[in-house]
Amino acid sequence: MGKRGANYSSEEALAKRARQEGWAARSVYKLQELDRRFRLLNSGQRVLDLGAAPGSWSQYALKRVGRQGLVVSVDLKPITASLSGAVTIHDDAFALEAEQIQEATEGRAPPFDRILSDMAPDTTGVPFADHFASVELCDRALEVAGHHLVAGGHLVVKLFQGPDEQALRARLRERFKTLKSVRPKATRSQSVEIFLVAMGLRP
Numbered sequence: 001m002g003k004r005g006a007n008y009s010s011e012e013a014l015a016k017r018a019r020q021e022g023w024a025a026r027s028v029y030k031l032q033e034l035d036r037r038f039r040l041l042n043s044g045q046r047v048l049d050l051g052a053a054p055g056s057w058s059q060y061a062l063k064r065v066g067r068q069g070l071v072v073s074v075d076l077k078p079i080t081a082s083l084s085g086a087v088t089i090h091d092d093a094f095a096l097e098a099e100q101i102q103e104a105t106e107g108r109a110p111p112f113d114r115i116l117s118d119m120a121p122d123t124t125g126v127p128f129a130d131h132f133a134s135v136e137l138c139d140r141a142l143e144v145a146g147h148h149l150v151a152g153g154h155l156v157v158k159l160f161q162g163p164d165e166q167a168l169r170a171r172l173r174e175r176f177k178t179l180k181s182v183r184p185k186a187t188r189s190q191s192v193e194i195f196l197v198a199m200g201l202r203p
């Protein structure tokens with residue numbers, strides 16, 4: 001089998017595995033890998049999931065934080081997974097406000113212990129345009145973290161790589177003690193995405 005065929009079949013296999021295991025998307029395995037590597041999620045945490053639809057990251061976060069924790073899932077699109085126990089907000093991350101979160105969570109958040117952003121722009125096929133749109137989403141997640149993440153908390157953002165990556169990394173390093181970048185195994189071979197894991201928000 002050629003390389004393309006092999007990749008296609010491994011992606012299909014992962015999608016099938018996700019369906020069989022009850023996850024809304026195969027991207028759950030990316031978060032699982034990040035969680036296992038960096039011990040991101042723990043019982044009782046409050047997690048904000050930006051770009052949550054169809055819902056696999058929130059499904060996973062709900063399991064990890066348990067009943068004492070809280071998951072707030074935000075997306076422009078409807079979240080189709082059944083997220084029993086999560087608070088869902090159908091809105092643009094750029095419009096998200098503290099009062100809206102407080103109202104939706106009945107005062108349990110903000111702040112959050114973890115902010116996860118798997119947000120991705122609608123791709124245009126023009127790599128630079130997609131990259132710059134992705135950087136804007138990462139910057140918005142960083143801005144939300146500046147307002148709503150606890151000191152010492154962690155932020156994960158997905159980035160489509162391109163020329164502004166180093167500048168974005170510098171902005172993240174200014175605010176966080178440690179920065180790691182990861183290309184999870186479940187990432188499509190032809191994808192330009194990576195995840196930046198920023199740990200320990202400076203007070």
Ligand SMILES: C[S@@+](CC[C@H](N)C(=O)[O-])C[C@H]1O[C@@H](n2cnc3c(N)ncnc32)[C@H](O)[C@@H]1O
Pocket residue numbers: 024025027028050051052053054055056057058074075076077091092093094118119120121122137
């Ligand atoms: C790759 S999908 C997320 C998959 C999700 N993590 C999961 O596991 O099911 C990216 C999502 O980002 C969302 N998104 C993009 N821009 C957004 C914005 N400005 N505000 C909220 N969500 C946004 C899209 O609607 C899309 O659902």
